[in-house]
Amino acid sequence: MTEDAEELPEPPHWRLLTSEQVGDAQRGEVRTAGHRRVSFGLYRSATQGDEWSELVKDLQAFRLVLPEGAAFTHVTGARLRGWDLPQLPRQVPVFASVPGDVARPRRCGLIVSRLVSDAPDELRHGLPVAAAEEILLRASRDLGTLDVAIMLTSALRVGDIDQQRLERLLASRRPGVRRLRAACHLSDRKCESPGEVLLKILHDVCDVPADPQVELFDDRGTSLGRADLLLRGTRHVHEYDGGHHRDKDQHRTDLRRERGLSPHYERRGFTLDDLLNHPLTVMHELDRLLERPHQLRRLHRWRSLVLSSCYSEDCRERLHMRWQRLTGQVEWQPTG
Structure with missing residues (x-):
């Protein structure tokens, strides 16, 4: 008689991943030349690609320590989805979520949270990404309302949001819901850049009704292009002037456009410095346009949003x- 053959244990999940999923990343101690350490026990080939390709290679390496069913979330998932992001700290870890009671791996530079939703994951650039609504909720636990509004606006614009799933999420009591709900009230899918989102929200909290991305026409009905913001019931055009507007060629284009608008509309441009560091001056301009008295409560509302967002250096x-604490990174400062 022959004894029943013992069943072999299933190999760990990471051994089943293919080269298409993890590239040339390796788990363990690799001491050969031409490799770069991603985190403890994670290595990949040392390359000199652009920022995006290097990020994808790093995330492929992190898949070797993530359990089955894990997905990238927070700003990592948002970046893979191609969303706009606010200003972020100088070092940003990799964020992932794991389902159910699966053990959460711990690695330097990796923050893993537990996912309680059954929303399906997606593949972006060959990497698993959490549902858009879950990405926003996870980000809402860390970021400010302005930051989340920028991400949500971008997600709405590219069509990543399932409205029914978002409404169910907002009706729950999970961590981050209150901030995500506040961001929903401030978001408008028509805004096309983070700067435009900030400009629109500033007008909203200052009680200045304005419509984004409005088509402009002259007296003969000829299209003059679109405006970032058009103050409702007026011919005042307010636009966000980002850094690219100071480019020589772009500056010439902007001047020609302003000359075309000037007989029909009055345009004002605002920079990020205006919105963040000189909001009182901006608010006074808005009040003069509307011929109304100044009210500091409007300014306080805006400053509160900025100070609690990543547009504040302290934040x-x-x-x-x-x-750093969550990822186990500690930087010891030298003492005298």
Whole structure:
């Protein structure tokens, strides 16, 4: 008689991953030349690609320590989905989520949270990404309302949001829901850049009704292009002037456009410095346009949003230190 053959244990999940899923990443100690350490026990080939390709290679390596069913979330998932992001701290870890009671791996530079939703994951650039609504909720636990509004606006614009799933999420009591709900009230899918989102929200909290991405026409009905914001019931055009507007060629284009608008509309341009560091001046301009008295409560509402967002240096530093603690990174400062 022959004894029943013992069943061999199933190989660990990471051994079943193919080269298409993890590239040339390796788990273990690799001491040969031409490899770069991603985190403890994770290596990949040392390459000199652009920032995006290097990020994808790093994420492929992190898949070797993530359990089955894990997906990238938070700003990592948002980046893979191609969303706009706010200003972030100087070092940003990799964020992932794992389902159910699966053990969460711990690695330097990796923050793993537990996912309680059954929303399906997706593949982006060959990497598993959490549902858009879950990405926003996870980000809402760390970032400010302005930051989440920028991400949500971009997600709405590219069509990643399932409205029914978002409404069910907002009706729950999970961590981050209150901030995500506040961001929903401030978001408008018509805004096309983070700067436009900030400009629109500033007008909203200052009680200045304005419509984004409005088609402009002259008296003969000829199209003059679109405006970032058109103050409702007026011919005042307010637009966000990002850094690219100072480019020589772009500057010439902007001047020609302003000359075309000037007989029919009055245009004002605002920079990020105006919105963040000189909001009182901006608010006074808005009040003069509407011929109304100044009310500091409007300014306080805006400053409160900015100070609790990553557009505040103090907030970025606090978030940086928090993420360092969660990932096990500690920077010892020299003492005299």
